[in-house]
Amino acid sequence: MKFHQFRALVAMADTGSIRAAARALGISPAAATKAVRELEAEQQIALVTRNANGIAFTEAGQALLVHARLVVHQMSRAQDELDARRGRGVGKLAIGVTPWLALSFLPDAVILFRERMPGMQLEFYEGLLNIVMPRLRDGSLDFSLGKPGPASLHAEFTQTPIFATESAVVVRKDHPLSHAQSLKELQDCEWLLNWDPASKEMVADDVFLRHGLPMPKSMHLAHSFVVAMGLIMNTDMVSIFPWPLVETRFARDNLRALALQEEVDRTVVSVVARRGVPLSAAAECFLECLKEAIHAGEASPNPERRRLFHSLELLI
Secondary structure, eight states, X not given: OOHHHHHHHHHHHHHSSHHHHHHXXXXXXXXXXXXXXXXXXXXXXXXXXXXXXXXXXXXXXXXXXXXXXXXXXXXXXXXXXXXXXXXXXXXXXXXXXXXXXXXXXXXXXXXXXXXXXXXXXXXXXXXXXXXXXXXXXXXXXXXXXXXXXXXXXXXXXXXXXXXXXXXXXXXXXTOTTTTOOSGGGGTTSXXXXXXXXXXXXXXXXXXIGGGTOOOOSEEEEOSXXXXXXXXXXXXXXXXXXXXXXXXXXXXXXXXXXXXXXXXXXXXXXXXXXXXXXXXXXXXXHHHHHHHHHHHHHHTOSOHHHHHHXXXXXXXX
């Protein structure tokens, strides 16, 4: 198996056709076809078939594609690493980010990073587990910043805690229970969580069962932060937000954090990456910028920004 064959295979998967893959690679359609056909002949198994919509991958092709993406991505990262050490600092850094980070202090980290590595292209994905895990597996994502995954993923990924924060129960400002003082008063409400299905059990343990309360009868999941905000602002649904998000101007203008007698939840944000694959120089630089942004925010003369950053506990 050769690298140019893997590149052709990945390009076909990304573009959906041989012609588009050839354009992306800067080669002729005949050369792209030849690369894959040679790979099929060497392995004596069909990988790609043509159909009315372009191309389709066989079961064997889908299996090989996972490994091909890893190889192509690692070669690209190796080139980026050498370019960075030569002072060129070009390439791409792909990061999964939990939504509330993007609305709180991610911009400060990005500004610092762009000053230090202006030639690097940044690519962000919403950091829910069901979105980032497949991309971490196939190498198209360098790392993710978010809640640690379940224990079943620990053999496959490293999960390094970087900071922790408390959470709050939030409702719209004119919610009929906006002055509730205990979780028990909210038992009959409809709850909306902006987390993955796998996190539902963790919330049950950390928020309700810990205080001797049963799970609410109605609990919904939103896989988009925009959807979650729209519903919480315009319905009587109840949710749980990390404090840095509660402290953003947008949340303070539209939501109310309830002063409950119970501690709600402690959120730990970790760097999640494929086990056995070291972070690139660009990834290390970005994490250093994130840490510096948090320290700068804690010392900000602006009291609004200090409130946001003082809700964090750095773990690195």
